[in-house]
Amino acid sequence: MFKYSIIKMFRSIGGLFWMFIFPLVLMTAMHFAFDSIYSYQNSIDPMRTILITEGQGVYQEGFEDLIESLSEEGSEDQLFILEEADSLEEAKAKLAVEEAEIIFVVSDGDVEVYLQENHSITSAAVAGSIADTYKQRYQLIADAWEQDPAFAMELVNDARENVTYTVSEEDAFGAEPNPYNWYFLSTLVMGILFMAMMGINMVGDLRADVSAVAMRYSVSPARKGQMVVTAFAARVIPGLVIVAIQLMVMKYVFGIYLGNDYLKLGLFVVSAVMFSISFGVICGLCFKGDVHQRGNKATSLIMISVFLSGEMISQLPGLFERYFPIFNKINPATVLNMALFKLTIGNSAEGFFMNIAEIIGLTVVFLAIGIAVLRREKYASV
């Protein structure tokens, strides 16, 4: 039974598509769509820039700090080479003879940008983006300060954390929580969550009121408890193999940073795969119809769960956290996502273990219910 259950899993085209092929196709598409953005950002040559400060104040100081941090020689984040000029006129003269490409003029509450006559699109975009973002952030913090000083401080801290406007490829793929990394991780989680289909399949195999094949099991002398355990194990193993292959592709083909703690990663994978299969068992038991109908309903549920966990819009979990935090706690895709994300950004071991504990706890509950129901030997209706 064990051998054929594993063979069945690997021959199931529909299951393999959702669990294995679809996530890899999505990852490949994302790699080709977004990888070039990071390569492009990292290919920008530092631009000769003059900073003119008019007056003194917090606003001007903040902007000076920002430009200086982006002008650090040898830094991977370097965007500018700072040139000296005593006045705006002298700066404009240097711009005219192409000794500088950008002039920033910062006064109290405003940042003006001057560009060469034959400026590049890149210099216009970078200079405009930095000036606008700074102005918006500052205004936001100033407004917040009037309303709620504590919230304003949070924004200041956030602004400090996000002071880097471009990041190195390693950072982009690794330590920095950015959408690119998030999409890869949540796509992996989506594939794992689709392993719920194996749980539904298990219900179809073992419940005579769901499928005719299960009638053969129930009529046979094989012990139901033993069959449930075998069927579960026969699904966990292919699940682990599939995730292992996906992780290797993510790391070695797409260069995704998966953290340094492979023990924790292994713990996440095993608990996530078991969680998804047991979640599928519960879906299979709760939904009505034949195995295919139950599978279709579970697919819809998983897609909604994955969408709300930020697969398409990475800000969604943040929104839920702010207005309806319980939703993130009960959405299986978010729970899995958060555990993996906390693991890979590596700054919250406690948070990771909290998520893992939640995943394992739910798995135990789902499995206990699943085994209790699946072990029943007869049914109210067939």
Added chain:
Amino acid sequence: MSEILKVKGLVKRYKELIAIDHLDLSVKEGEIFGLLGPNGSGKSTTINCILSLLEYDKGEIEIFGKTMSPKAYELKKQIGIVPQDVAVYESLTVYENIDFFCGLYIKDKETRKKYVQEAIDFVALNDFVKFKPGKLSGGLKRRLNIACGIAHKPKLIFFDEPTVAVDPQSRNKILEGIEELRKNGATIIYTSHYMEEVEQLCDRILIIDKGHTIAEGTVEELKGMIKKSEIITIEVAGLDNKALDMVRESNNVYSVSYENNQLKVEAGSGKHNVIDIVNLLQDKGYKMKKIFSEQPTLNDVFLELTGKQLRDE
């Protein structure tokens, strides 16, 4: 012959609907026992209760002299089931499917290998062992369904409408196979709403409708339960009312009709019904062209006992 299966006072309710109402049946060793009834009459429900797949409300079920229960594993080893729906895995080949289901009963690999091969030979699927069910025709799938149910050589086999949607050639092969299983020592319980099959195959038949027992016995015994035992059709022109009255007054005749030069006479049991009517018409000078005599079918039995047709298709 010893009693292999005994069901006494079986009652199964689905809320207000009584699916089986105090059903009794008894099957003897080596018999092919037919469970006949229209769709929805309770045949499959009866089998599911016997196999402990369904909880029933009342009654006793004994197989091989022991009470059947979900945990009667020793009894289950001797039982095979061929479900109404083809119950095989689409992702496994013919060989793998049979091996898989046989493996639920037979743990020893060598024995299982032998049994699986014998089952393949039995249903003549040797040329298709590496095929997946999706590549097989409806008839071949049905044969695979049978092989999966009988590979472990059970002593009691339940066939739940095994010939539904099967072409006549495959149907004959299936029926021949069932006959052979009986010759090899198995006891068969066969459900169908195809009366011809049941009539051809079964030693004894239980007719049920709406969960009630309508009649039980051999084919002859069942036919003997009804008044009508012969339908005589004679093609004859110009019969007048006087002649028709004479036919009506003949021995054993209880129904006469005459339309489009076709005289149709329904008669009770009698050895010379046809001769008597032919002689009567000849004496009156009528010239007859074609004469048919048909025996009543199980459908006639069902019709007379319940007032409706057995086949509801």
